[in-house]
Amino acid sequence: MGTTKIGVPAKLLAGFAYLAAFFSGYTAFLLIGGYVLLREQNDWLRFHAVKAGVLMICFSVADALVGLIPNLFTWIGDWVNLFGGSFRPAFIYDIQSVLNSTLNLLEKLLFLLLGLFAFQGKDLPLGPLDKLVSGLLDKITPNNGAAE
Helix, strand or coil: CCECCCCCEHHHHHHHHHHHHHHCCHHHHHHHHHHHHHHCCCHHHHHHHHHHHHHHHHHHHHHHHHHHHHHHHHHHHHHHHHCCCCCCCCHHHHHHHHHHHHHHHHHHHHHHHHHHHHHCCCCCCCCHHHHHHHHHHHHHCHHHHCCC
C-alpha cells in the first residue's frame, strides 16, 4: 500500500477521503480527492478517492430524485384541479420524509464503514459501483492505467 508523496500512509488518506464525505461533503472531499488524483500514483488510493466521489454523487442524485416526488404530485394535483377535481395526497410528504431519512442514514453508515475499512487497508466491495469506478479510473489515468 505504501505512503503518499506527503509521507502519510495511503490507507490513512483513503480513510480521510471517505470521512471528508461523511462529515463535510463536497468541499473537503474535493481538496483530498483532487490532491490524490492530481499528485498521487498509488492505484489503490486513487480507486478509493474516486469511489468516495462517485458515491457522493450517487447519493446527491438519489436525494434530488426523492425531492421531486412532492413536485410531481403537486403537478398532477394542479392538472386535476384544472378540470374541477381535487387531488392533494398529504401522505406523499410522509413518504418523502421516510425516503430522505433512509437515504441519509444509509449514506452516513456507508461512508463510515468505507472509511473504517480504508483505515485498515481493506476494501468493502460494492459490486456495480466498483466496476464503474474502475472504468472511470481507466479513462482518467494516463498511460492506460500504468503507473508512472
